[in-house]
Amino acid sequence: MSTSKEIKFSNEALELVAKMISRYPEGKQKSALLPVLHLAQAEFDGWLSPEVMDYVAELLSIQPIEVYEVASFYSMFNLKPVGKCLLEVCRTSSCWLRGANEIVEHIEKKLGIKEGETTPDGMFTLKTVECLGSCGTAPMMMCGAQFHENLTFQKVDSILDQLKSEGKRKTYLDDVTVNHY
Amino acid sequence: MGKKLLLANDHIPGIQSYQVYRQHGGYASVEKALKTMKPEEVLEEVKKSGLRGRGGAGFPTGMKWSFLAKPEGVPRYLVCNADESEPGTFKDRYLMSRIPHILVEGMITSSYALGAHTSYIYIRGEYYYVAQILEKAISEAYANGWLGKNIQGSGYDLDLYVQVGGGAYICGEETALLESLEGKRGNPRIKPPFPAIAGLYGCPTVVNNVETISAVVPIVNGGGDAYAAIGVGKSTGTKLISASGHINKPGVYEIEMGITVEDFIYSDEYCGGIINGKKLKAVVAGGSSVPVLPADLIITTAAGEKRLMTYESLADGGFATGTMLGSGGFIVMDEDTSIVENLHTFARFYHHESCGQCSPCREGTGWMEKIIHKILDGHGTLEDVDLLWEIQKKIEGNTICPLGDAAAWPVASAIRHFRAEFEEYVKNSSQIKKIRHYDLINH
Amino acid sequence: MAKVTIDGRTIEVADGTTILQAARMIGPDVAPPTMCYYSKLKTSGGYCRTCLVEVSKGSEKDPRPMPKLVASCRTTVMDGMEVKNNTSEKVGDARKGVVEFLLLNHPLDCPVCDQAGECHLQDLSYEHGSAKTRTDFERRTFDKIDIGPYVQLHMNRCILCYRCVKTADQVTDGRVHGVINRGDHAEISTYIEKAIDNDFSGNVIDVCPVGALTDKTFRFKSRVWFTKPVNAHRNCEKCSGKVVLWYKGEDVLRVTGRKDQWGEVEEFICNTCRFEKKQTNDWTIEGPRQVSRHSVISANHYEVFKKPRELTINTIKPLESGEGNK
Numbered sequence: 049m050s051t052s053k054e055i056k057f058s059n060e061a062l063e064l065v066a067k068m069i070s071r072y073p074e075g076k077q078k079s080a081l082l083p084v085l086h087l088a089q090a091e092f093d094g095w096l097s098p099e100v101m102d103y104v105a106e107l108l109s110i111q112p113i114e115v116y117e118v119a120s121f122y123s124m125f126n127l128k129p130v131g132k133c134l135l136e137v138c139r140t141s142s143c144w145l146r147g148a149n150e151i152v153e154h155i156e157k158k159l160g161i162k163e164g165e166t167t168p169d170g171m172f173t174l175k176t177v178e179c180l181g182s183c184g185t186a187p188m189m190m191c192g193a194q195f196h197e198n199l200t201f202q203k204v205d206s207i208l209d210q211l212k213s214e215g216k217r218k219t220y221l222d223d224v225t226v227n228h229y
Numbered sequence: 230m231g232k233k234l235l236l237a238n239d240h241i242p243g244i245q246s247y248q249v250y251r252q253h254g255g256y257a258s259v260e261k262a263l264k265t266m267k268p269e270e271v272l273e274e275v276k277k278s279g280l281r282g283r284g285g286a287g288f289p290t291g292m293k294w295s296f297l298a299k300p301e302g303v304p305r306y307l308v309c310n311a312d313e314s315e316p317g318t319f320k321d322r323y324l325m326s327r328i329p330h331i332l333v334e335g336m337i338t339s340s341y342a343l344g345a346h347t348s349y350i351y352i353r354g355e356y357y358y359v360a361q362i363l364e365k366a367i368s369e370a371y372a373n374g375w376l377g378k379n380i381q382g383s384g385y386d387l388d389l390y391v392q393v394g395g396g397a398y399i400c401g402e403e404t405a406l407l408e409s410l411e412g413k414r415g416n417p418r419i420k421p422p423f424p425a426i427a428g429l430y431g432c433p434t435v436v437n438n439v440e441t442i443s444a445v446v447p448i449v450n451g452g453g454d455a456y457a458a459i460g461v462g463k464s465t466g467t468k469l470i471s472a473s474g475h476i477n478k479p480g481v482y483e484i485e486m487g488i489t490v491e492d493f494i495y496s497d498e499y500c501g502g503i504i505n506g507k508k509l510k511a512v513v514a515g516g517s518s519v520p521v522l523p524a525d526l527i528i529t530t531a532a533g534e535k536r537l538m539t540y541e542s543l544a545d546g547g548f549a550t551g552t553m554l555g556s557g558g559f560i561v562m563d564e565d566t567s568i569v570e571n572l573h574t575f576a577r578f579y580h581h582e583s584c585g586q587c588s589p590c591r592e593g594t595g596w597m598e599k600i601i602h603k604i605l606d607g608h609g610t611l612e613d614v615d616l617l618w619e620i621q622k623k624i625e626g627n628t629i630c631p632l633g634d635a636a637a638w639p640v641a642s643a644i645r646h647f648r649a650e651f652e653e654y655v656k657n658s659s660q661i662k663k664i665r666h667y668d669l670i671n672h
Numbered sequence: 673m674a675k676v677t678i679d680g681r682t683i684e685v686a687d688g689t690t691i692l693q694a695a696r697m698i699g700p701d702v703a704p705p706t707m708c709y710y711s712k713l714k715t716s717g718g719y720c721r722t723c724l725v726e727v728s729k730g731s732e733k734d735p736r737p738m739p740k741l742v743a744s745c746r747t748t749v750m751d752g753m754e755v756k757n758n759t760s761e762k763v764g765d766a767r768k769g770v771v772e773f774l775l776l777n778h779p780l781d782c783p784v785c786d787q788a789g790e791c792h793l794q795d796l797s798y799e800h801g802s803a804k805t806r807t808d809f810e811r812r813t814f815d816k817i818d819i820g821p822y823v824q825l826h827m828n829r830c831i832l833c834y835r836c837v838k839t840a841d842q843v844t845d846g847r848v849h850g851v852i853n854r855g856d857h858a859e860i861s862t863y864i865e866k867a868i869d870n871d872f873s874g875n876v877i878d879v880c881p882v883g884a885l886t887d888k889t890f891r892f893k894s895r896v897w898f899t900k901p902v903n904a905h906r907n908c909e910k911c912s913g914k915v916v917l918w919y920k921g922e923d924v925l926r927v928t929g930r931k932d933q934w935g936e937v938e939e940f941i942c943n944t945c946r947f948e949k950k951q952t953n954d955w956t957i958e959g960p961r962q963v964s965r966h967s968v969i970s971a972n973h974y975e976v977f978k979k980p981r982e983l984t985i986n987t988i989k990p991l992e993s994g995e996g997n998k
Contacts, residue, residue: 086393117851117852181314588721592774595856627769
């Protein structure tokens with residue numbers, strides 16, 4: 049993806065960054081790296097380009113490699129572009145016992161893509177993930193910050209339809225406001 | 230009905246909010262501790278309670294607190310481990326999203342006992358929405374004088390913050406969690422030094438699980454002795470059990486330690502029996518890391534006694550015939566379940582979650598996953614089963630952190646108790662339904 | 673001071689000494705092999721698990737044995753501690769496992785690897801590994817990358833010892849490479865194309881225990897055992913200027929730091945000395961060099977070099993106290 053638009057946080061996001069940094073002792077601003085990366089991913093099209101990571105490094109006064117090392121370690125950070133709605137379907141034991149594999153196959157059929165792929169319209173990316181801590185309401189998937197639980201084929205269909213009609217990018221930070229910080 | 234200490238008010242509408250929580254006795258432990266008790270007295274009650282770490286290891290909390298170094302002029306930290314990621318475990322998410330203030334209250338009381346003035350709740354990134362619930366609860370607590378400077382006029386100051394993770398099971402290991410909280414890769418540290426001496430930013434730190442910290446609230450309110458009166462032997466108090474799999478009523482249950490496993494699985498108060506009236510085949514009693522046990526050994530011990538939901542009873546017989554209470558992630562499998570296929574989901578999980586620092590875990594977890602996959606795919610040999618056994622033995626005990634053990638134990642127990650099933654896959658490979666080959670790792 | 677006994681041989685060492693350091697003081701016969709520990713790099717060690725030992729007695733005060741094998745490079749001695757290295761069956765078994773893990777994804781390309789002949793993984797496999805491999809899965813592969821004009825990164829061979837990362841952190845100013853990704857996908861990388869370019873960056877070649885980071889100016893020039901190491905020095909503004917020149921005939925094929933008997937450089941050298949001074953008249957020659965037992969290089973050139981006794985796990989017996997210190 050080209051980085052035509054300038055990489056700079058909005059004023060509101062910068063205010064949030066300042067609040068994040070203020071939670072840690074002076075000189076320990078690197079502690080804010082994970083929250084700031086989440087914010088950056090939400091602000092810049094759902095993924096972390098090298099340019100975005102360099103920007104984060106600059107904000108936190110750390111070396112770019114420190115950001116690459118961290119971003120590539122954690123599975124929630126996308127280092128490649130993803131669709132507007134990243135569907136993360138859990139498939140570990142409890143979800144598998146309750147039919148997670150069938151849910152994945154159903155989504156694949158419905159969207160015409162395989163796990164790891166994005167629909168041609170850029171709307172959905174399908175990803176299988178490891179345990180999301182929703183074992184009692186299995187099978188489940190996550191899109192943005194929202195958990196969709198006790199999935200059935202019908203339920204998946206209506207969720208996908210709903211997401212498609214909204215057409216909005218879903219991020220982990222959908223309900224984060226500066227005030228809560 | 231068993232006694233409930235953490236989820237007693239779970240049914241009350243609006244308990245998520247400060248007002249309702251306060252109306253139902255919320256923040257009493259803070260008032261009691263800050264106004265009538267010295268920090269050491271709070272610690273004493275926790276010791277008396279016999280509370281043990283609820284994250285999985287079961288280490289006595291009072292003892293862990295008493296190890297905390299207290300050098301002059303150096304800050305001390307309390308960090309709450311809300312990185313709940315052990316497959317089969319979802320109790321902390323339930324508790325935090327239903328009654329967030331009990332964790333905030335527990336954090337204040339515990340921080341006071343430890344002399345911490347800044348504390349953090351490190352929550353897994355996938356629980357972002359839960360983090361927002363906590364943020365709201367914390368801002369309410371600030372607004373009502375339970376956090377900040379001079380709490381309730383006591384002269385005690387405390388700041389409490391939430392930090393989200395980025396998606397890594399390993400951050401549930403306390404030193405990896407601290408690394409992550411410092412904005413680094415979640416690589417476990419080499420111990421010693423232990424966090425009690427050099428933890429967050431090199432300062433003395435206690436890391437406790439969500440349920441452990443929340444349990445401090447009823448312990449301070451009712452006294453350590455009253456808490457210790459519940460349960461059996463060294464398994465005192467109540468425990469949150471996350472029940473999932475082939476049961477009629479999956480969910481989080483607060484149990485008094487000491488009920489029988491049979492009662493927990495079959496009574497209507499808890500799991501309500503196996504779905505569709507099927508027979509029980511196996512149980513993973515304490516999260517994916519603990520040994521899987523076949524039906525007969527989970528209901529009764531090898532000696533023929535009823536197994537209880539306690540640390541000791543579940544561990545009875547060692548790994549030969551027993552298991553562990555662990556995190557209380559209770560996964561039930563019915564008679565039609567393929568143990569090997571379930572094991573594959575675990576092996577894939579540990580392969581995905583290994584941090585990659587030390588060689589036995591980095592290389593061994595992937596190797597085990599590939600071999601199990603090969604067996605499932607119908608290309609396995611009897612030698613592969615033996616090799617799998619040997620690999621897990623070479624990992625166990627030889628790694629920096631317990632993830633190596635956690636990856637080894639499920640493999641060992643599946644072979645120990647269900648070897649015939651592995652051999653079935655090898656011998657009748659032509660009849661095996663080919664399983665879908667998912668990518669081993671996808672970032 | 674603390675008295676510690678390793679494989680039946682006792683030594684008194686300062687408090688805070690690690691088991692590994694104490695073992696090295698006793699001598700190579702009892703010193704555990706290491707792949708990631710490097711005494712010149714702070715916080716190194718603990719990762720590879722090669723140096724695991726059995727602590728059969730914790731200390732005089734608390735004689736209980738330690739429940740698990742411990743990394744000797746990261747465990748400090750206690751007074752009265754008793755340690756089993758080569759005399760422990762458990763250690764031999766675990767070490768064999770570690771070698772197998774390290775080789776699981778390591779290519780068997782020694783015939784075309786510049787490190788061959790001075791590779792610690794070769795030595796380790798020879799001494800502690802088994803002759804046969806038990807895996808038939810494809811090995812993971814990465815593309816070769818040039819990181820700067822002088823160093824090539826051959827990630828397939830990397831065992832993730834972290835030495836080069838710590839070197840960049842502690843010896844150079846400004847680290848641009850690190851470990852990215854996680855688990856068995858972890859790799860040494862600059863992430864985006866970037867040259868490692870500063871005066872001391874070449875030291876990552878010397879600290880690399882395998883052929884993952886090699887000297888591009890020496891690439892495919894010669895097998896190391898056909899070259900002759902000679903101690904030399906020059907006046908250098910940036911470093912001590914004390915190096916080893918590796919000759920083939922009249923030509924200096926490469927320049928490295930001087931390595932001690934544990935394969936560690938005595939001093940880090942600068943890139944000018946390493947890469948740009950390849951003429952004999954750049955240097956003051958001190959004379960031919962004793963070659964460490966780690967090397968097959970001695971086989972060709974130095975009759976005087978005393979071949980160490982072959983040690984195998986099964987046949988070794990505890991040595992009499994003092995033997996080997998001679």
